[in-house]
Amino acid sequence: MVSMLVTLVCGVVVTARFNKVEAYSLLSWDLVDSGKHMDWDGSCSYMTEWYESVKVWNSYKPGVIRVDTIWIVQDVKIKDYREVSSTLAKTLSTGKIEFNTYNFDNMTTEQRQKTMMHEIGHGLGLGHVSDGVSIMRQGVISQTWLSADDKAGYDAAYKKY
Amino acid sequence: MKRVYRIGFVLFALIVSFSLVACGNQKLSGERIAEILGTQELPYDYVRAQYGIDVEDLRQVVGAADYVFVCLIKGYDSTIYNDSDFPNTQYVIEVIANIKGELRKNDDLILVKSGGISTKHEKFVLYEYDILPKISECYIVLAYGQPNGDILASGVNSNLLIINKDNYAIDVKYIEITEAFRNEVSSSRQRFKSRYDIHYNG
Numbered sequence: 001m002v003s004m005l006v007t008l009v010c011g012v013v014v015t016a017r018f019n020k021v022e023a024y025s026l027l028s029w030d031l032v033d034s035g036k037h038m039d040w041d042g043s044c045s046y047m048t049e050w051y052e053s054v055k056v057w058n059s060y061k062p063g064v065i066r067v068d069t070i071w072i073v074q075d076v077k078i079k080d081y082r083e084v085s086s087t088l089a090k091t092l093s094t095g096k097i098e099f100n101t102y103n104f105d106n107m108t109t110e111q112r113q114k115t116m117m118h119e120i121g122h123g124l125g126l127g128h129v130s131d132g133v134s135i136m137r138q139g140v141i142s143q144t145w146l147s148a149d150d151k152a153g154y155d156a157a158y159k160k161y
Numbered sequence: 162m163k164r165v166y167r168i169g170f171v172l173f174a175l176i177v178s179f180s181l182v183a184c185g186n187q188k189l190s191g192e193r194i195a196e197i198l199g200t201q202e203l204p205y206d207y208v209r210a211q212y213g214i215d216v217e218d219l220r221q222v223v224g225a226a227d228y229v230f231v232c233l234i235k236g237y238d239s240t241i242y243n244d245s246d247f248p249n250t251q252y253v254i255e256v257i258a259n260i261k262g263e264l265r266k267n268d269d270l271i272l273v274k275s276g277g278i279s280t281k282h283e284k285f286v287l288y289e290y291d292i293l294p295k296i297s298e299c300y301i302v303l304a305y306g307q308p309n310g311d312i313l314a315s316g317v318n319s320n321l322l323i324i325n326k327d328n329y330a331i332d333v334k335y336i337e338i339t340e341a342f343r344n345e346v347s348s349s350r351q352r353f354k355s356r357y358d359i360h361y362n363g
Binding site: 027079081083084085086087088089090091092093094096098103106115118119122127128138139140 | 206208209210211212213214215216222225243245246247275286288289305306307308313315316348350351352353
């Protein structure tokens with residue numbers, strides 16, 4: 001009986017230990033250039049949230065995301081679009097990040113910032129995650145900070161740039 | 162005189178170069194696009210999108226949509242880009258049965274579907290996990306009425322293939338969607354009537 005209990009407890013501990021996987025996924029592409037920078041250009045209706053989103057990512061790895069200048073090649077262009085659909089925003093592998101103002105106009109500042117941080121995450125090479133606390137989750141969510149999983153994903157992506 | 166020959170040679174070389182570039186970027190015809198829509202003949206470039214609903218939950222997808230209907234995809238009309246790299250494919254469709262909303266039947270309507278052939282016609286650009294409808298197949302379409310009267314099917318689960326074309330009412334997808342409609346999770350938002358809606362009055 002005691003040995004069965006010990007086996008059971010050990011099994012639970014081992015399972016818990018091996019089930020702890022980092023909850024992030026990487027895309028097969030990113031919008032970061034060979035100099036390890038993502039230089040953005042363009043504009044949208046919610047620039048305050050955009051600048052905040054850039055600031056949060058840069059607070060973890062300073063200087064990666066930069067405003068494009070005439071001296072450097074643009075990696076990402078941001079813009080608005082408007083269509084009636086449940087799509088909040090999208091990121092194209094061609095370097096375009098687009099925000100749907102039909103939905104953005106009805107979201108809170110925090111929800112908009114989460115959505116923008118999420119799209120920047122795609123630009124940095126991060127894919128969607130279905131569970132855990134992550135900026136890379138789907139949905140209208142008020143999260144304005146990076147989780148441990150987001151940082152782990154960014155670390156892994158950074159090695160591939 | 163030699164100078165004239167030299168200029169002539171340079172001009173000739175430029176014309177040949179431009180012709181080669183133009184041939185390299187040759188666009189596909191509408192018939193060819195119609196033929197390869199929904200096939201694997203060209204590579205797919207999947208766009209990452211965020212949705213305001215859980216697109217895996219059909220009750221939410223039905224609730225968010227303005228129109229849910231069974232239709233036959235009759236043909237390819239065109240691809241529009243709206244000042245973006247992201248294409249929208251316009252299909253000619255015929256509505257067979259309305260599940261939510263009332264669109265005109267026995268008429269050729271234009272359905273706009275998010276995704277399609279890229280500007281250079283070298284790949285298909287589509288939302289992750291989404292599929293493009295194939296010509297001559299039947300689908301349940303979940304679409305949004307647009308301010309300009311268009312109907313737009315956008316994102317994952319916005320078109321579901323009906324396998325049993327001759328008797329759609331017993332198709333698994335039809336049963337799933339009608340069940341989802343009975344239990345729809347409706348979202349509060351500004352909605353627009355399609356110009357194809359039988360109650361449309363401009």
